[in-house]
Each structure stands twice: as C-alpha cells, then as structure tokens.
Amino acid sequence: MVLCNVLNKIQPGAVPKVVEGPSDSVIIPDGAALSAFQYFENGWKSATSRIMNCVLALSEWKLSGGHGSWKFGANRKPSSSGTGKHLHSLASAASGYQRVLEENRKLYNQVQDLKGNIRVYCRVRPFLNGQPNLVTTVDSIEEGNIVITIPSKYGKESRRLFSFNKVFGPAATQAAVFQDTQALIRSVLDGFNVCIFAYGQTGSGKTFTMTGPNELKEESLGVNYWALSDLFVLANQRKDTISYDNSVQMLEIYNEQAIYFSQNGINVPEANLVPVSSTSDVINLMNLGHKNRAVSSTAMNDRSSRSHSCLTVHVQGRNLTSGGILRGSMHLVDLAGSERVDKSEVTGDRLKEAQHINKSLAALGDVIASLVQKSTHVLYMNSKLTQLLQDSLGGQAKTLMFVHISPEPDALGETLSTLKFAERVATVELGAARVNKDGSDVKELKDQIASLKAALARKDGESEHLQFARPSTPDRLKLKSGSSSPSNSSSQSVGDVSSNRRQPMEEVGNTQVRKQSAIKPRRKSLDPRDLLASSPPWPTVGIPVLNRKEEDRESVSGDWVDKVMVNKDDILYRDDNLLTHWEADNTQLSEKFYQNYP
Numbered sequence: 001m002v003l004c005n006v007l008n009k010i011q012p013g014a015v016p017k018v019v020e021g022p023s024d025s026v027i028i029p030d031g032a033a034l035s036a037f038q039y040f041e042n043g044w045k046s047a048t049s050r051i052m053n054c055v056l057a058l059s060e061w062k063l064s065g066g067h068g069s070w071k072f073g074a075n076r077k078p079s080s081s082g083t084g085k086h087l088h089s090l091a092s093a094a095s096g097y098q099r100v101l102e103e104n105r106k107l108y109n110q111v112q113d114l115k116g117n118i119r120v121y122c123r124v125r126p127f128l129n130g131q132p133n134l135v136t137t138v139d140s141i142e143e144g145n146i147v148i149t150i151p152s153k154y155g156k157e158s159r160r161l162f163s164f165n166k167v168f169g170p171a172a173t174q175a176a177v178f179q180d181t182q183a184l185i186r187s188v189l190d191g192f193n194v195c196i197f198a199y200g201q202t203g204s205g206k207t208f209t210m211t212g213p214n215e216l217k218e219e220s221l222g223v224n225y226w227a228l229s230d231l232f233v234l235a236n237q238r239k240d241t242i243s244y245d246n247s248v249q250m251l252e253i254y255n256e257q258a259i260y261f262s263q264n265g266i267n268v269p270e271a272n273l274v275p276v277s278s279t280s281d282v283i284n285l286m287n288l289g290h291k292n293r294a295v296s297s298t299a300m301n302d303r304s305s306r307s308h309s310c311l312t313v314h315v316q317g318r319n320l321t322s323g324g325i326l327r328g329s330m331h332l333v334d335l336a337g338s339e340r341v342d343k344s345e346v347t348g349d350r351l352k353e354a355q356h357i358n359k360s361l362a363a364l365g366d367v368i369a370s371l372v373q374k375s376t377h378v379l380y381m382n383s384k385l386t387q388l389l390q391d392s393l394g395g396q397a398k399t400l401m402f403v404h405i406s407p408e409p410d411a412l413g414e415t416l417s418t419l420k421f422a423e424r425v426a427t428v429e430l431g432a433a434r435v436n437k438d439g440s441d442v443k444e445l446k447d448q449i450a451s452l453k454a455a456l457a458r459k460d461g462e463s464e465h466l467q468f469a470r471p472s473t474p475d476r477l478k479l480k481s482g483s484s485s486p487s488n489s490s491s492q493s494v495g496d497v498s499s500n501r502r503q504p505m506e507e508v509g510n511t512q513v514r515k516q517s518a519i520k521p522r523r524k525s526l527d528p529r530d531l532l533a534s535s536p537p538w539p540t541v542g543i544p545v546l547n548r549k550e551e552d553r554e555s556v557s558g559d560w561v562d563k564v565m566v567n568k569d570d571i572l573y574r575d576d577n578l579l580t581h582w583e584a585d586n587t588q589l590s591e592k593f594y595q596n597y598p
C-alpha cells in the first residue's frame with residue numbers, strides 16, 4: 001500500500017477510502033476512471049515513478065473535484081494530447097512532495113534547536129572492497145529513520161526503528177553529508193560555540209566522515225576540510241562589515257595524554273594556537289595532525305585511530321561599524337572507536353590503547369546518562385574526553401553527533417548498542433544556544449580590566465620575587481609542572497567566572513586568575529587550552545592498587561609534556577612499565593561498555 005500511504009502523507013485525510021486495486025490500479029469507490037497516466041509507457045517501474053504518479057494522481061483528482069477513481073495500468077500507450085503539460089505538472093508535483101518532506105524535517109530540527117537538543121545524524125558505512133557480499137543489517141532508510149533487521153535465534157526476524165535528525169545511507173557522498181552540516185558550522189561566525197563529534201564502533205567510518213579516506217581526493221574530503229574552507233569563504237563575503245581573526249588548534253588525546261600538534265615541536269596548547277587566514281593554512285596543520293595521529297592496524301580496521309582527535313577553530317569577529325566583538329569556537333572531534341578487544345584481537349600496546357579508549361567512551365556514556373536524567377551531578381572530570389566536551393554537552397553550544405554504524409551482520413550487537421546510545425544522546429537538551437557577543441563599551445571595559453589585572457599581576461610577581469627569591473627553573477621543567485601552562489593561565493577573566501565564553505589571553509592577568517581559582521572552582525570553558533590541565537586521575541576501576549600512583553603520576557605530569565610526535569610504529573611512552581600492569585588489566589571493559597546499552 002505504498003501508494004495509499006503516500007497519498008495520505010501528502011494530504012492527510014483528503015483521500016477517502018483509497019483502496020489499492022488489482023494490477024497497479026487504485027480505486028476511489030465512488031466515481032469513474034480518471035486515466036491520467038496513460039502516457040507512462042512502462043507504467044510502474046520504480047518507486048520514484050510510483051510516487052510521482054501518486055502526486056500527479058492526487059493533483060488531477062483534486063482538479064476533477066475530488067471524485068472518481070484512478071486506474072494505472074502497466075504498458076499503456078502514451079496519449080499525444082497534453083503530454084508535455086502532464087510531464088510538467090508531474091515534475092513540479094514530485095518536487096513539491098520532496099519540499100514538503102524537507103520542510104517537515106526543517107521544522108522538526110528547528111523545534112529541536114529551540115529546545116537545544118543535541119542533533120544526531122546517523123551514517124551507514126558501505127561494505128568495503130574485498131568484503132564478501134554480505135546481507136546488510138540495515139532494512140531501510142528514509143530521511144531520519146533507519147530500520148535494523150534483527151534475526152531471532154528461532155528463525156523469525158524482527159525489526160527495530162531508530163529515529164534521528166537525519167540518516168545517511170551507504171551511498172551518501174561526502175558533499176551531501178557536509179551540506180546538511182553547513183548551517184551549523186556557519187553559525188560559528190555568528191558567535192556560537194559549535195561541536196561536531198563522530199562516534200561509532202571501530203571501523204565504522206568516523207575518520208572517513210571527519211577527514212576522509214587515507215587517499216584524499218577533492219570529492220572525498222571530509223567535514224573538517226569543507227567546514228574550514230566554508231568559513232573562509234563566508235568570512236570573506238562579510239569582510240566589509242565584520243573583520244574576522246581565525247586560529248586553529250589540533251589536539252589529540254592519546255592514552256589520557258593531551259598532545260598538541262605544531263610545526264615548532266612544542267606540545268603546549270598556547271604554542272599551537274595557529275593563526276590562519278586561508279584554507280591551505282588549515283590543511284597544512286590538519287595534514288600534520290592527520291599524519292602524526294596514533295594509528296594502528298587491528299583485525300577490525302587497517303588504520304584504526306588509537307586516539308581521540310580534536311580540531312578546534314577559534315573565531316573572533318569585530319563589527320566594523322559598532323566595534324562589537326563576537327567570538328565563536330568549533331570543535332571537530334573524531335573519537336577513537338569503541339572496540340571489543342576479542343574481535344579486534346589486540347594485545348600489548350594496542351590493548352592498552354583499547355582499554356583507554358573504551359574507558360573514556362564509557363565515561364562519555366555516564367555523562368550522557370546523567371544529562372538524560374537531568375542529574376545535577378555530572379562526572380565530566382572522569383576523563384579528558386568528557387572534559388573536552390563538557391561545554392558542548394552541558395553548555396549552550398550547538399552540538400551535533402555523527403553516529404556511525406557498519407552494515408555487517410557480524411557487527412549487529414555493536415550496531416544496536418551504538419544506535420541505542422545515539423537515541424539517548426538525542427534526548428539531551430542543552431538549552432537554546434547563546435551567542436558570545438560584546439558591545440563596544442563592554443569590550444572597552446574588559447580591556448581596562450585586563451590591563452589592570454596584568455598590572456596587578458606584575459606587581460604581585462615583583463613582591464613574590466622579593467620575598468622568595470629562588471633559582472630559576474629550566475623551561476622544560478616549567479612546562480612539565482604546568483607553571484607556565486596556558487591552562488593554568490586561564491583565559492577566563494575574574495569577573496566572568498560563570499561565563500562559558502572564551503576570552504583572549506591578553507585580557508587575563510595570570511597570577512590573579514590562579515589565585516581566584518584556588519578560592520573558587522571556576523566553570524570549565526570550551527577552550528582546550530583551559531581543559532585537560534587539572535584533571536584528576538582516572539577512576540581506579542580495574543587498576544591494581546600498586547599501580548595507582550603510577551597512573552596518578554601520568555595524569556598529573558603528563559599534561560604538558562615536551563613534544564611527543566606520535567607515529568604508527570613509533571609511539572613514545574614516558575613509562576613503559578605501566579603497560580605491563582595494564583595488560584594484566586581486564587579485557588572486560590569493552591564488554592562493560594556495550595552492556596551499558598543493551
């Protein structure tokens with residue numbers, strides 16, 4: 001009854017008692033035949049032509065006063081009269097139907113935006129070259145709905161429907177995916193904080209969506225590349241009214257260590273905030289991060305990412321007329337994939353990585369669970385990943401999750417738990433997103449406060465120096481201890497503790513802020529520079545008591561290490577002994593992770 005459903009969708013209630021008749025005909029019981037479709041030589045061949053026929057049928061039926069019956073026979077001869085007219089109305093009716101669907105989706109998304117829900121787009125990876133011709137677990141996809149086939153042990157299949165803001169099938173192109181993401185990305189230039197993160201089982205296509213395949217061609221470039229080039233195009237279009245300054249950071253969270261990528265070889269966030277003025281500037285930095293990202297071959301994926309990667313774009317726009325300032329930031333996060341270690345067959349270092357990955361994803365799951373329950377106590381501090389995403393999950397950011405699934409029957413368990421997780425994420429309400437905007441007078445006052453703070457800090461520094469003159473510390477040690485870490489030198493002004501807005505470094509008196517933060521814990525900002533510096537050690541699940549100190553030490557001292565360039569086969573660990581303890585650790589973590597979403 002495809003036809004009847006379509007008719008009723010277009011005009012609910014307008015089609016009385018539509019009955020599907022024999023051999024491709026639809027009868028409306030109380031009238032004569034309306035042979036509007038005689039010119040379709042091949043009759044009902046494809047689903048598309050069926051829908052088009054339906055739409056045309058409806059419009060003709062309405063023109064005829066709403067009475068009659070339609071008969072659509074196969075292989076009828078085209079009638080010469082009025083063919084052009086019919087074709088024309090057919091095309092416009094079909095596109096009208098598409099428009100209605102599109103409108104519906106837009107309205108739905110707008111309602112979600114008003115509530116501030118996290119948007120969820122689902123993407124299904126195609127079968128890969130060389131994979132045997134398997135039966136897919138995906139039964140059907142339509143707009144925001146995806147139906148998964150679940151074979152029962154007793155031979156009877158069942159189906160499970162999941163609904164998201166949008167579902168992309170295996171044939172969706174990178175451009176189509178970006179097109180649906182573009183508006184969100186553009187709002188960064190309007191002063192919003194945006195976060196897009198890719199989630200899914202290992203090998204399901206996260207890196208493909210965010211970056212692209214290993215061999216990059218223009219048509220295969222991922223969201224990151226398109227997003228950045230789009231921002232420059234738009235900024236350029238607005239250059240007569242707003243002047244934008246953009247800068248970019250690449251951060252990797254590898255085994256609970258934050259690693260920044262830069263050309264200068266220093267792993268300090270401040271040093272890696274690279275001003276960019278063109279797409280090629282960004283591509284160079286992204287390529288550096290991409291090339292150096294910790295990647296290994298596992299049984300599930302030839303090039304499995306072993307770390308969470310985050311590209312952050314900071315935008316500051318100055319209104320050339322009013323002098324007002326707006327600031328936006330965007331995190332583009334490619335998470336490492338959850339994996340069952342029995343399936344990925346990893347051991348040694350890879351196993352340790354998998355455990356870290358699963359643990360941080362489990363922490364993300366816990367945060368989502370708390371947010372769904374609207375709990376006042378959300379454990380963001382349990383992992384660097386959740387710290388990084390804190391303002392995107394709990395603040396007034398616009399957040400989009402790309403959830404990825406693999407189509408293989410073998411992955412069904414992970415597919416279902418991933419989709420169930422995504423369903424819960426979609427119910428998280430962040431509150432309507434806020435613009436980070438200052439009028440020119442506010443900016444002036446902030447500038448004044450900043451320079452006063454800086455003066456005060458200098459003064460404090462001088463008096464401290466007089467009281468406690470000590471030998472100077474080598475730069476390297478300063479970095480390790482975090483004393484010169486920009487995350488300690490918070491980018492948040494004292495008078496603005498509750499704001500989640502990132503402020504430029506020059507507005508901040510470092511010493512002053514450190515004092516303040518000792519008295520009153522401040523809210524974490526969205527800026528990775530503010531994050532990841534003061535995280536507590538990992539929770540001790542599964543870690544033998546003996547190792548806890550080691551683990552603590554890693555978390556604390558590992559925040560600001562000298563440059564660690566991570567290569568596929570050449571990963572530099574500061575404490576290799578740690579690995580042996582971790583290997584003894586359970587392999588049940590991934591199981592625990594999946595059991596969370598049965």
Ligand SMILES: Nc1ncnc2c1ncn2[C@@H]1O[C@H](COP(=O)(O)OP(=O)(O)OP(=O)(O)O)[C@@H](O)[C@H]1O
Pocket residue numbers: 124125126128170200201202203204205206207208209212213214301303304305306335336337338404
């Ligand atoms: N939409 C797609 N079209 C074509 N190939 C794809 C698509 N999605 C993924 N692939 C291919 O599938 C393989 C696995 O994808 P990818 O590495 O992006 O997965 P991942 O989820 O990032 O995995 P991991 O978590 O292990 O890093 C790659 O060879 C990639 O090129």
